[in-house]
Amino acid sequence: MGVKGVANDRTVSSLGEFGLIDHCFKGLGKTDVPGISAGVGDDAAVLLVPRTQDLLTTSDTLVAGIHFTQETDPRLLGWKTMCVNLSDIAAMGGEPRWCLLSIALPPETPLAWVEQLALGMDDAGQRYGVALVGGDTSATSGPIVLTISMFGVVGHGRAILRSGAEVGNRIFVSGTMGDSALGLRRLLGVDLGGAANTEADGTFFVDRHLKPSPRIDLGLALVDASVARAAIDISDGLLADAGRLCDASGVGADLDLGKIPLSPAARRWLENGGPDAWQTLLTGGEDYELLFTVTPGALEYIPAIAANLGLPLTEVGVITEQKGIRVFDHGTPITMQGSGFKHF
Amino acid sequence: MGVKGVANDRTVSSLGEFGLIDHCFKGLGKTDVPGISAGVGDDAAVLLVPRTQDLLTTSDTLVAGIHFTQETDPRLLGWKTMCVNLSDIAAMGGEPRWCLLSIALPPETPLAWVEQLALGMDDAGQRYGVALVGGDTSATSGPIVLTISMFGVVGHGRAILRSGAEVGNRIFVSGTMGDSALGLRRLLGVDLGGAANTEADGTFFVDRHLKPSPRIDLGLALVDASVARAAIDISDGLLADAGRLCDASGVGADLDLGKIPLSPAARRWLENGGPDAWQTLLTGGEDYELLFTVTPGALEYIPAIAANLGLPLTEVGVITEQKGIRVFDHGTPITMQGSGFKHF
Secondary structure (H helix, E strand, O other), rough: OOOOOOOHHHOOOOHHHHHHHHHOOOOOOOOOOOOOOEOEEEEOEEEOOOOEEEEEEEEEEEEEEEEEEOOOHHHHHHHHHHHHOOOOOOOOOEEEEEEEEEEOOOOOOOOHHHHHHHHHHHHHHHHOOOOOEEEEEEEEEOOOOEEEEEEEEOOOOOOOOOHHHOOOEEEEOOOOOOOOHHHHHHHHOOOOOOOOHHHHHHHHHHHHOOOOOHHHHHHHHHHHHOOEEEEEEEOOHHHHHHHHHHHHOOOOOHHHHHHOOOHHHHHHHHOOOOOOOHHHHOOOOOOOOOEEEEEEEHHHHHHHHHHHHOOOOEEEEEEEEOOEEEEEEEOEOOOOOOOOOOOO | OOOOOOOOOOOOOHHHHHHHHHHHOOOOOOOOOOOOEEEHHHHHHOOOOOOOOEEEEEEEEEOOOOOOOOOHHHHHHHHHHHHHHHHHHOOOEEEEEEEEEEEEHHHHHHEHHHHHHHHHHHHHHHHOOEEEEEEEEEEOOOOEEEEEEEEEEEEOOOOHHHOOOOOOOOOEEEEEOHHHHHHHOOOOOOOOOOOOOOOHHHHHHHHHHHHHEEEEEEEEHHHHOEEEEEEEOOOOHHHHHHHHHHHHHHOOEEHHHHHOOOOOOHHHHHHOOOOOOHHHHOOOOOOEEEEEEEEEHHHHHHHHHHHHHHOOEEEEEEEEEOOOEEEEEOOOEEOOOOOOOOOO
């Protein structure tokens, strides 16, 4: 990896735009990523998409004061900025390859902060096989704004869309729901209110919030086995993203509250969490797990995929002809207000 | 085109993130752009790069207060945001295809402003054959930040890099230099000081600043005719970008001040422009013309390309073994301070 990590007391203005790119970002990520004919340093990157594959691309922006705070560890922020984009590639069943970074920085930003950010991006690039191939930096009078455009590849015609869900498909989610929402609350100083929760639980929640694991391997396995009809990553909470997948597919869903997978820590919190507890878990967002749908005939393949990946894959409901998302608790319909994180 | 242009007094916060995307950005750009298997509305776009072509990608950010002001016409800003990125695709010899938009907006941003921005982006998408395929919007407490990632395609192995210039290559530029720099000065209220300049000249300068024309057709012609060894777009001024191309190629350049193409308006201004006049023209930036190098044996093809495109292509110097950029005025070396626009 080519990222330098020399902390000092200089600010980014001492290096200028191109010095900053050379110092912090050149060589970021995995070094042997295929398909890079020209990377950082030309007017545009020149990339080779294999003949049998389609290109996937997505971008996500993180804004200081909205998505992170001054106190956020910049190395973890670099990791997370990469991973929120990687999660979108995972939801399509793609293999990550390249990324662009655009970053607007106040001139007084410490150089050490940017170095740590780059190290965190590099951590994720190394882990998931992504190389930085371009981008730009700019000054701003306002908060730091980070935009990553992420690129992946997937077999031609094999990307898993949101729009493929069919009535009768079973709905699965990976991992556990709501841990990240509780981690954010803890970081914001909100009393979790759960007398049952230990310090270790709190650390677990915060880790789940700051160090998401994009489910790249799951997406690849779903494509390999051709078992998913539709998929979406859960970034705005299970209810909101289930709603989006259903809208795109022209269907609805019945979800079973009793089946929704929770971590032991979240289950402890739920016992003392009050009447809005489920809502926090299902609408808090930033789970970065995958939701996908499977035909009844393909259900038998799911346990082996889960076992291979060491990742729980849990059936939480069924796709219905009736539009909208309904949640049942032991057969009784329940209502929740709000369904996700609203940006404006 | 699918962009709606209904002015009203609402702010972006009244629509929310996804409403804003649906209202302003869905369907933006040309409708029949090839290669879009899935566009706006899934976790990632699914794109088809033709088997015989390489993918080009670049991103550029515009920040309010740095690259534009509150007074900037949002429709022109939308045009320009697209065109600064298209200019990078042009410099590689590419054909534009798709783009992603990431936009951070204060909640109080008038919806009409965003609608006009989208219309300007659509203008450029229509003109240059680009469709929006994804992106995201976010709130911010600071200035508006716009990031576009632009995609193009070019024949496999045929992208024109910065690094291909060879000693003895002749250096060409398209169009005229410095008009945009004078336009920016005029917009900022700086007295242009040229008694010879008319109101029409001022309008011309401002137009050149606000409505750049990315030289897509020139890039395509250079690739078709295989005449350019290296190319770069002139975004930070002729001297800075010539320096960058030379650095990437491990060479230097001698430039002839007397040959540098100026518009009649810029020539009138130069006559009264004072001792720093040339420096303004060559370091002011945002020309968005192309600089490219040609072997002596291929010089004969340039006039026909210029005539076909109706675009002046002017020889301004020669690539040298000696590194660095030297400027001569009738054979006498001259010195200039600074070589471009510095962001931090």
